[in-house]
Amino acid sequence: MSIELNTNDGQVTITNDVISTIAGGAAVECYGIVGMASKSQIRDGIAEILRKENFSKGVIVRQVEDHLHIDMYIIVSYGTKISEVAHNVQSQVKYTLSKSLGLEIDSVNIYIQGVRVSKD
Amino acid sequence: MASEELNGKKFTQMVLSGAHHLKNNAEKIDTLNVFPVPDGDTGTNMNLSITSGADEVKKLKGENISEVANAFSKGLLMGARGNSGVILSQLFRGFAKGMDKKETLSAEELANAFDNGVATAYKAVMKPVEGTILTVAKDAAEMAVLESETEKDVIVLMEKVVREAKASLKRTPELLPVLKEVGVVDSGGQGLVTIYEGFLAALKGEEVPEAETDDIEMDEMVNAQHHKIAQDFMDTSEIEYGYCTEFMVRFEDEKLKEHPFDEETFRKELSEHGDSLLVVSDDELVKVHVHAEYPGEVMTLGQRFGSLTNMKIENMRDQHTAIVDGEKERATQAGRTEYGIVTVAMGSGIKEMFESLGATVVLEGGQTMNPSTQDITEAITGANADNVLILPNNKNIVMAAEQATDLADANATVVPTKTIPQGIGALLAFHPDATIDENGEAMEAAGKEIKSGQVTYAVRDTQINGITIEKDHFMGLADGEIKASHKDQLETVKSLLGEMITEDDEILTILQGEDASAEDVKVIKRYVEDNYKDIEIEHHKGDQPIYSFIFSVE
Numbered sequence: 001m002s003i004e005l006n007t008n009d010g011q012v013t014i015t016n017d018v019i020s021t022i023a024g025g026a027a028v029e030c031y032g033i034v035g036m037a038s039k040s041q042i043r044d045g046i047a048e049i050l051r052k053e054n055f056s057k058g059v060i061v062r063q064v065e066d067h068l069h070i071d072m073y074i075i076v077s078y079g080t081k082i083s084e085v086a087h088n089v090q091s092q093v094k095y096t097l098s099k100s101l102g103l104e105i106d107s108v109n110i111y112i113q114g115v116r117v118s119k120d
Numbered sequence: 121m122a123s124e125e126l127n128g129k130k131f132t133q134m135v136l137s138g139a140h141h142l143k144n145n146a147e148k149i150d151t152l153n154v155f156p157v158p159d160g161d162t163g164t165n166m167n168l169s170i171t172s173g174a175d176e177v178k179k180l181k182g183e184n185i186s187e188v189a190n191a192f193s194k195g196l197l198m199g200a201r202g203n204s205g206v207i208l209s210q211l212f213r214g215f216a217k218g219m220d221k222k223e224t225l226s227a228e229e230l231a232n233a234f235d236n237g238v239a240t241a242y243k244a245v246m247k248p249v250e251g252t253i254l255t256v257a258k259d260a261a262e263m264a265v266l267e268s269e270t271e272k273d274v275i276v277l278m279e280k281v282v283r284e285a286k287a288s289l290k291r292t293p294e295l296l297p298v299l300k301e302v303g304v305v306d307s308g309g310q311g312l313v314t315i316y317e318g319f320l321a322a323l324k325g326e327e328v329p330e331a332e333t334d335d336i337e338m339d340e341m342v343n344a345q346h347h348k349i350a351q352d353f354m355d356t357s358e359i360e361y362g363y364c365t366e367f368m369v370r371f372e373d374e375k376l377k378e379h380p381f382d383e384e385t386f387r388k389e390l391s392e393h394g395d396s397l398l399v400v401s402d403d404e405l406v407k408v409h410v411h412a413e414y415p416g417e418v419m420t421l422g423q424r425f426g427s428l429t430n431m432k433i434e435n436m437r438d439q440h441t442a443i444v445d446g447e448k449e450r451a452t453q454a455g456r457t458e459y460g461i462v463t464v465a466m467g468s469g470i471k472e473m474f475e476s477l478g479a480t481v482v483l484e485g486g487q488t489m490n491p492s493t494q495d496i497t498e499a500i501t502g503a504n505a506d507n508v509l510i511l512p513n514n515k516n517i518v519m520a521a522e523q524a525t526d527l528a529d530a531n532a533t534v535v536p537t538k539t540i541p542q543g544i545g546a547l548l549a550f551h552p553d554a555t556i557d558e559n560g561e562a563m564e565a566a567g568k569e570i571k572s573g574q575v576t577y578a579v580r581d582t583q584i585n586g587i588t589i590e591k592d593h594f595m596g597l598a599d600g601e602i603k604a605s606h607k608d609q610l611e612t613v614k615s616l617l618g619e620m621i622t623e624d625d626e627i628l629t630i631l632q633g634e635d636a637s638a639e640d641v642k643v644i645k646r647y648v649e650d651n652y653k654d655i656e657i658e659h660h661k662g663d664q665p666i667y668s669f670i671f672s673v674e
Contacts, residue, residue, distance in 0.1 A: 029247050031254075032244050035246055079210065080209070081209065084206050092203075095157040095158075095159075
């Protein structure tokens with residue numbers, strides 16, 4: 001699936017992979033998030049932290065008619081305020097996608113797939 | 121006044137003073153906020169976070185520094201708001217951790233606590249971005265650890281921490297490109313410096329300096345403010361307030377007697393005259409930046425308090441018109457273009473496809489409805505170009521198009537495309553830098569590369585090319601010749617594609633007609649995927665009448 005934008009000079013097609021990579025990249029720069037997790041943990045391993053190449057497993061882009069929705073599966077750091085971290089991810093992903101692709105996202109849904117407790 | 125130890129009571133004062141100082145500066149920190157999201161709430165968020173921390177500390181009659189630090193950390197966590205707030209909560213979670221019920225802290229222990237905070241804060245992020253509050257905290261803590269080896273006085277140590285935090289803050293634009301672009305320091309970092317300043321003031325037993333203005337330069341705030349405006353103007357050319365006005369007022373005692381100065385009131389007054397307002401003042405000066413329609417009036421307001429200096433007024437409409445004019449000029453040139461492309465199509469989907477590929481005029485027409493020579497001549501005129509290429513996309517229209525070129529006042533050439541897929545293929549070969557003859561040749565060649573197939577139904581019984589066709593049966597045509605006929609649509613498609621696709625082909629494009637269903641398309645796709653492994657399928661809604669499917673193979 002891909003998003004098509006019509007411009008004066010022609011058409012721009014953006015695949016979901018691009019969107020999920022950018023969204024994932026924006027998310028991991030957010031404070032309090034230690035990784036992206038896979039949507040299907042059973043199949044891909046329990047709460048395995050995804051590498052950049054596999055962000056698309058943890059970032060699902062859904063297009064419902066003209067509206068874009070993004071589901072993100074993340075792992076947060078223990079001891080942070082999870083609701084706030086999630087909120088930061090939402091606003092940063094939304095902002096980054098609008099800045100780099102000109103896409104307006106209707107919703108960014110965050111699924112906390114795990115909490116990483118640091119060793120000390 | 122030297123101090124070798126930091127106790128709970130003192131730390132309580134530090135927290136309250138830090139919170140207080142941040143509150144005073146929250147608005148200014150908001151203006152600096154351009155990263156990660158320029159929504160101008162860093163100061164507000166940090167203020168709410170630290171206030172929640174300070175409230176927890178207030179509840180406690182803390183004698184024991186670890187208790188106070190833990191309460192602060194807990195309050196910060198509960199009240200954490202925004203990215204910077206969460207980071208702050210982590211810095212002090214680490215700070216409080218490992219204090220192990222200590223009553224007091226030595227300079228060395230304080231340094232370690234700072235360091236511990238940084239370590240914890242860095243752990244909670246996958247990809248730390250340098251040039252933010254994290255960097256400022258790290259640099260300050262490193263300085264603290266280094267200095268604590270020799271420095272035993274807590275106050276002197278804190279002084280060094282503040283100094284290094286400020287220095288680190290100044291370096292943030294070097295680390296984070298977006299800050300440099302806008303010309304500001306990091307807002308979260310500024311927030312942390314402000315908190316540390318508050319800490320230091322309490323340690324020294326001083327009141328926090330009222331509205332510190334030295335640290336956040338007016339220039340920086342103006343830059344950030346302009347940056348926001350620049351973003352706002354992307355969509356709109358309406359400038360309500362035309363002049364970017366900056367000036368300073370040096371207070372004069374006599375005038376102040378008549379008009380006592382109050383920053384809040386002054387700001388409110390100014391806000392009625394314009395927007396993008398920034399007002400910063402200390403005992404001697406007030407600096408003003410505002411976008412106003414009548415800069416004179418704004419200055420007169422300022423003049424009530426003293427004399428004006430450092431005035432600067434820019435006409436933003438002129439600046440903006442310069443940009444808009446540049447665009448307009450390009451647009452007029454575009455009025456009469458070098459090349460125009462006229463094509464013929466039926467079906468809204470195909471029309472859109474041609475337009476998106478760069479056709480200037482798409483005439484309606486096709487097998488059963490040929491546009492007249494007159495229609496085509498008008499379309500050539502309508503294309504408003506020096507050179508016009510015509511793609512008839514039907515062999516019955518080629519003639520009319522040829523005639524039209526003789527009547528048109530532009531230099532027009534017909535690329536004799538006979539089908540829609542040929543037309544699309546030809547259009548893709550168009551090159552704006554090539555001459556019209558070169559384009560004509562290249563486009564004709566590209567069109568011929570493409571194999572076109574059509575599926576439609578028979579209107580009467582007949583026999584052509586040895587194929588018997590019954591009325592209402594489906595027919596498959598490959599490049600105009602009937603190759604298949606069957607009463608079942610899918611069977612017709614199968615044998616037609618069998619005729620068309622060879623081993624060298626890579627792409628099959630399906631144009632779905634208005635009487636074809638999505639289910640039909642699905643079945644065809646599945647059939648092709650199963651039987652032609654190397655073929656990539658593209659599917660578009662052409663919405664063409666008569667032909668339930670148009671195929672192109674290349």
